[in-house]
Amino acid sequence: MTTSHIKTALLQIHSIVGLAAALILSVMGVTGAIMSFEDEIQAGLNGALAHVVARDAAPLAPAELIARLQADPALGKVAALSLSRDPTSAVRVRFARSEDGGHPSSVLVDPYDGRVLGTPLGESFFATIRRLHRWLLLPGDGKGAGRQITGATVLGLIVLLISGLVLRWPRRASSAALWLKPQWRLSGRGLHRSLHSVIGTWLLPIYLVIALSGLSYSYVWYKDGLTWLLSTKPPAAPKPARGERDASPASQQPLALDLVWATALREAGDRYITLDLMLPAGGAAAVRVRSWLDETHDIRDEFRIDAGTGRLIAAERYADKSTGERVLARVFDIHRGSMLGWPGRILFMLAAATMPLFAxxxxxxxxxxxxxxxPPQPVRTVRLVPGE
Structure with missing residues (x-):
């Protein structure tokens, strides 16, 4: 098979995959760009709401805080708390899904008296954008068809990147002008082809990083493969399904949140900025704790603490991880470009927003x-009858 035949076949593949994936890739690109600075946008929108006046008295312990909130049945069952070391920061409280499957909005709470300050602005908007980005708003969310569609679309993006690079390969591969300079003097089809190929070449490394990191959120086999490749530890046992009851005796014990909180503070030490407490659901035996060590990067320690006794079950400290394990822990940072700081986040945001251009x-x-x-249409000649 000659080179021209190979490129003809690749062009057909590139066109078919591109037509099938164009709309979904555009949606995922635009929504990804919108979420690039979600934390900063929400912090700006809720700066006044999330700020409280520091007091001489100590903040309420999580157990007392939850008890005051649960006294109001309209709020629902508390599922998680985010508590900051900053004495002027409100506590963010998230609630379990309602009986109809809905997810109530979180609330900001005064840590000194348990008073509800309000619902964070922009939360429902970004939650919808996130569901659109990950699952296309299809029923079932991560367990529905949307996750499979977006995963297959990301695989299609990898096919487009590889086939596009091969189709672009010029005879003079060392010419930087052919690779990187758009032909602005052209018009029509020539200009479209120049923009499609040249800007695609500029952004190819970024799109490849986005695709390869994003696949870990779509396919378990891919995530397990990354873990096998980069981690020195055996893969973790699969998590029990939501609502699946833990059969261990500890699951029957009442939640001793004071003991859990004391253990969390001891293990986190003075390194944390925010502590997230995920309360056990469905009779699970452990409280999961995330100790965030950095405000702008996905760097954290994680602990599992026995819900009934406050005993530390397991600890994963970022400082103890190997290089490969740190890469696995920061897949989200890689996906959005924050591994490179603010310039990386801006660059990845612009690349994501450019996706509709290629469509x-x-x-x-x-x-x-x-x-x-x-094929050209044959010219039809009209023969006139004499006298016409």
Whole structure:
């Protein structure tokens, strides 16, 4: 098979995959760009609401805080708390899903008296954007068809990147102008092709990083493969399904949150910025605790603490991880470019927002190729009858 035949076949694959994935990739790109600075946007929107006046008295312990909240049946069952070391920061409280499957909004609470300050602005908007980005708002969320569709679309993006690179490969591969300089003097199909190929070359490394990191959220086999490749520890046992009851005796014990909180503070020490407490659901025996060590990066220690006795069951400290395990722990930072700091986040945001450009130019190129391949219509001659 000659090179021209290979490129013809690749062009067909590139076109078919591109047409099938263009709309979904555009949606995922735009929503990903919107979420790039979600934390900063929400912090700006809720700066006044999330700020409290520091007092001489100590903040309420989590157990007392939850007891005051649960006195109001309208709030629902508390599922998680986010507590900051900053004495002027409100506590963020998240609630368990309601009986109809809905997810109540979180609330901000005064840590000194348990008074509900309000619902964070922008939370429902970003929650919808996140569901659209990950699952296309399809029923079932992560357990429905949306997760499989977005995962297959990301695989399609990898096919587009590889096939596009091969199709672009010029005879003079060392010419930087051919690779990186758009032909602005062209118009119509020539300009569309130049923008599609040159900007695609610029952004190819970023899209490849986004795709390869994003697949870990879509496929268990891919995530397990990364763990096998990068981690020195055996894969963790699968987590029990939501609502699945733990059969251990500890699961029958009442929640001793004071003991859990004391253990969490002892293990986190003075290194944490925020502590997240995920309360056990469905009779689970352990409280999961995340100790965030950095405000702008996904760096944290994680603990599992016995819900009934406050005994430390397991600890995963970021400082103890190998290089590969740190990569696994920071897949989200890699996915959004924050591993490179603010410049990386801005660059990845712009790359994601540019995704619709390839959908539009790719569609225009496909339509122009169809017109060029259309056989010319024969010229119809009209023979006149004598006398007409």
């Amino acid at each position: 539009v130019t790719g569609l225009l190129l496909y339509m122009s190729r169809r017109r060029l391949r259309r």
